[in-house]
Amino acid sequence: MVDVAFQSSRTAAAQAGRRRVGLRNALRRKSMSAFLMTLPLILLIAILVIYPAIYSLHLATLNKAMTKFVGFGNFEFLFKRDTFWLVVKQSCIFAISAVIFKALIGFIVAHFVHNVPANKQRKWRGMLLVPWVIPPAMSTLAWLWLFDPSYSAFNYTLSFFGLGPIPWTGDAMWARFSVILVNVWYGAPFFMIMYLAALKSVPEQLYEAAAIDGANWWQRIWYVTLPMMRNIIAITTLFSLIVTFANFDIVRILTAGGPLDHTHIFATWAFRVGIEGSDIPLGASVSLFMVPILAIAAIFILRDITKRGNES
Amino acid sequence: MSRKKLSRREFVAATALSSAALITAPYVRGAYAAGKLSMGFWDHWVPGANSASTELVNEWAAKEKVEVQLDYITSQGNKNIVTIAAEAQAKSGHDIFQMPTWWPQSNAELLEPVNDIMEPLIKLNGEVNGTVKYLGQADGKWLGVPASVGSQIKGPCSRIDLMKKYANIDVQEMYPAGSPPKADNWTLDTFLKAAEACHKAGFPFGIGLGETSDSVDTAGAIFQSFGAQLVDAKGNLTVKTDAVRTALDYYKKLLAFLPPDVAAWDDASNNKWLVAGKGAMIMNPPSAWAVAKRDAPQVAEQCWTHGFPAGPKGRFAPYLPFFWSIWSFSKNKEAAKSLLSFLSQPASIEKMVVASGGYDLPAYEKLTTLKVWEEQGPPKGTLYHYPNPYKHQTLSIAASPAPPKVAQQIYFQATLTKMCLRYYQGESMEKTLAWAEGECEGFMRS
Numbered sequence: 001m002v003d004v005a006f007q008s009s010r011t012a013a014a015q016a017g018r019r020r021v022g023l024r025n026a027l028r029r030k031s032m033s034a035f036l037m038t039l040p041l042i043l044l045i046a047i048l049v050i051y052p053a054i055y056s057l058h059l060a061t062l063n064k065a066m067t068k069f070v071g072f073g074n075f076e077f078l079f080k081r082d083t084f085w086l087v088v089k090q091s092c093i094f095a096i097s098a099v100i101f102k103a104l105i106g107f108i109v110a111h112f113v114h115n116v117p118a119n120k121q122r123k124w125r126g127m128l129l130v131p132w133v134i135p136p137a138m139s140t141l142a143w144l145w146l147f148d149p150s151y152s153a154f155n156y157t158l159s160f161f162g163l164g165p166i167p168w169t170g171d172a173m174w175a176r177f178s179v180i181l182v183n184v185w186y187g188a189p190f191f192m193i194m195y196l197a198a199l200k201s202v203p204e205q206l207y208e209a210a211a212i213d214g215a216n217w218w219q220r221i222w223y224v225t226l227p228m229m230r231n232i233i234a235i236t237t238l239f240s241l242i243v244t245f246a247n248f249d250i251v252r253i254l255t256a257g258g259p260l261d262h263t264h265i266f267a268t269w270a271f272r273v274g275i276e277g278s279d280i281p282l283g284a285s286v287s288l289f290m291v292p293i294l295a296i297a298a299i300f301i302l303r304d305i306t307k308r309g310n311e312s
Numbered sequence: 313m314s315r316k317k318l319s320r321r322e323f324v325a326a327t328a329l330s331s332a333a334l335i336t337a338p339y340v341r342g343a344y345a346a347g348k349l350s351m352g353f354w355d356h357w358v359p360g361a362n363s364a365s366t367e368l369v370n371e372w373a374a375k376e377k378v379e380v381q382l383d384y385i386t387s388q389g390n391k392n393i394v395t396i397a398a399e400a401q402a403k404s405g406h407d408i409f410q411m412p413t414w415w416p417q418s419n420a421e422l423l424e425p426v427n428d429i430m431e432p433l434i435k436l437n438g439e440v441n442g443t444v445k446y447l448g449q450a451d452g453k454w455l456g457v458p459a460s461v462g463s464q465i466k467g468p469c470s471r472i473d474l475m476k477k478y479a480n481i482d483v484q485e486m487y488p489a490g491s492p493p494k495a496d497n498w499t500l501d502t503f504l505k506a507a508e509a510c511h512k513a514g515f516p517f518g519i520g521l522g523e524t525s526d527s528v529d530t531a532g533a534i535f536q537s538f539g540a541q542l543v544d545a546k547g548n549l550t551v552k553t554d555a556v557r558t559a560l561d562y563y564k565k566l567l568a569f570l571p572p573d574v575a576a577w578d579d580a581s582n583n584k585w586l587v588a589g590k591g592a593m594i595m596n597p598p599s600a601w602a603v604a605k606r607d608a609p610q611v612a613e614q615c616w617t618h619g620f621p622a623g624p625k626g627r628f629a630p631y632l633p634f635f636w637s638i639w640s641f642s643k644n645k646e647a648a649k650s651l652l653s654f655l656s657q658p659a660s661i662e663k664m665v666v667a668s669g670g671y672d673l674p675a676y677e678k679l680t681t682l683k684v685w686e687e688q689g690p691p692k693g694t695l696y697h698y699p700n701p702y703k704h705q706t707l708s709i710a711a712s713p714a715p716p717k718v719a720q721q722i723y724f725q726a727t728l729t730k731m732c733l734r735y736y737q738g739e740s741m742e743k744t745l746a747w748a749e750g751e752c753e754g755f756m757r758s
Contacts, residue, residue: 170576
């Protein structure tokens with residue numbers, strides 16, 4: 001009996017010891033500790049991103065009074081509305097043209113900054129980042145005053161040259177131009193800083209080799225700089241496309257979607273329909289319509305990056 | 313030092329005794345014996361106006377022994393309506409929420425009926441106007457108590473000097489302080505002629521044609537003056553009617569005499585127009601005049617707030633009421649009703665109206681002749697006709713009498729101003745009407 005009792009307590013102690021060792025080993029494993037360290041962030045994302053996303057999917061399947069499941073009924077309704085297709089068209093024009101100009105300006109400015117002597121670069125980088133670090137809701141208010149229909153500072157300046165007044169926010173074409181301009185002003189510094197980082201990582205030897213081969217300025221950009229920056233360009237474009245498609249504050253403050261709905265984009269129209277018009281399910285459907293468009297863009301861009309990664 | 317050890321038996325006995333004592337103890341009325349109450353009130357833009365509401369709430373709370381939490385929620389950036397949507401989704405939040413115009417109707421299923429307090433209040437303060445009933449009642453159920461705070465009429469605010477000089481209209485004579493209006497000739501035709509004269513003189517009327525509330529409200533009143541409705545009270549489409557055509561034709565003529573950039577105007581543009589001394593008239597509550605009093609006193613002393621011009625179907629003025637509503641998920645409905653009843657007593661209403669400098673308008677007919685409107689100036693009496701004391705105009709809201717949930721869409725999608733702009737920019741009448749009909753069909757989804 002004594003032996004048996006002794007045996008059993010020894011077994012339990014050994015098991016506890018094994019468990020402790022197992023836990024210690026598990027914690028020692030890099031993947032486990034990495035998981036535990038990222039767990040708070042994962043939980044935060046689950047609460048702030050995944051739950052709202054699922055909830056908005058649920059909302060998009062309800063009727064206006066939110067009492068009945070209607071499946072894809074809200075989307076069917078939207079597809080029959082002219083204003084919805086106008087919003088789709090405008091969102092594409094807004095996002096694509098703004099991203100192209102942001103990328104172009106960012107690329108050019110990054111080259112200028114890259115060529116500035118190293119000791120003066122920090123000052124230039126800081127100054128050029130200013131539009132990006134000011135909250136857009138605030139900076140857009142300043143733009144609103146510059147574009148003010150009756151007291152525009154731009155029109156005041158143009159009047160000295162016998163030009164204008166330009167209906168910056170009162171005419172459909174000019175209003176589109178204005179919202180894209182402000183978005184480009186706000187977003188170009190992000191491209192600039194990303195491209196600058198990419199430019200700095202291009203090995204100098206490649207340029208030297210190109211110079212020995214007699215490559216001119218354009219050929220160095222085309223055959224050395226651009227191929228070396230392709231992944232950064234693709235990732236930056238994708239990221240900016242997502243953010244620009246989902247833009248709200250610039251359009252809301254500058255034109256509120258007018259005139260005649262000609263500057264509405266998904267987020268501003270979703271707000272108009274869902275919050276101001278008290279049709280939350282339809283508003284949720286409008287904002288969810290962005291998802292497939294962005295998903296297709298993401299698939300193409302990321303596939304391209306992976307393909308290049310495999311090739312190299 | 314010896315420490316007595318507590319045995320298990322002694323611990324159980326002590327716990328049982330304490331629990332019994334707590335349960336059987338007499339109920340002591342504490343400072344907040346009647347529970348808690350939270351309120352989300354609209355953050356007034358008249359400086360100091362919130363303090364009157366705070367004082368009244370605190371006075372009531374001290375008397376009723378209720379612990380109160382009062383939040384002032386701004387309408388800047390639509391924060392108040394975003395909060396309403398969030399609380400409605402979460403079914404949790406404040407007990408009382410001050411809701412603007414359409415929101416009691418759009419949240420009707422989530423609001424506590426307040427007929428039991430509205431009936432005595434109407435007996436005490438007089439009947440409420442038709443727009444308050446239209447926006448505040450659903451199937452005979454009162455969805456909220458009309459709040460004087462924030463409620464406003466957006467009638468004309470004219471420049472006395474410019475109207476006299478260029479349009480040959482004496483607005484003070486037409487709407488004399490202290491006596492009934494003599495405005496039989498103040499019609500939409502006269503208004504159009506005055507708009508043309510002031511435009512020629514370089515002081516055009518500042519009437520917006522954008523997508524925000526001020527622009528929509530003016531268009532709504534003018535459409536109603538012609539009897540033009542896009543959707544009738546029964547929910548039938550009435551876009552393609554002669555009345556709508558006439559209203560559009562009128563607006564086309566009027567637009568030619570307005571500033572060229574009105575399509576881009578928001579709710580601040582008309583205020584700036586008046587304060588900068590650029591126009592002879594705007595359609596606004598007295599907030600623009602109040603700003604002028606501070607920033608441009610020479611403009612303020614020439615301002616006169618008065619009634620709307622009459623059309624073939626009557627004289628309509630845009631009226632936007634607020635409501636204090638109680639969420640059905642409130643945990644202290646009785647206290648909420650008691651507070652709303654207290655805030656709607658004549659003395660409370662007068663205190664709030666005075667604190668707002670006459671900006672706030674009570675919905676009740678016996679409370680439209682308070683002294684504050686007589687006394688405000690300069691010029692003295694400038695606000696006398698602001699609360700419609702002689703009921704010579706029908707207080708209405710754009711897109712009514714369509715069923716409120718449809719009308720809210722017409723209102724916020726600015727269908728009326730978009731129609732006027734489309735037609736003015738050269739689209740054919742029938743095409744504009746077809747577009748509006750399509751929009752309204754969409755607004756009827758349930």
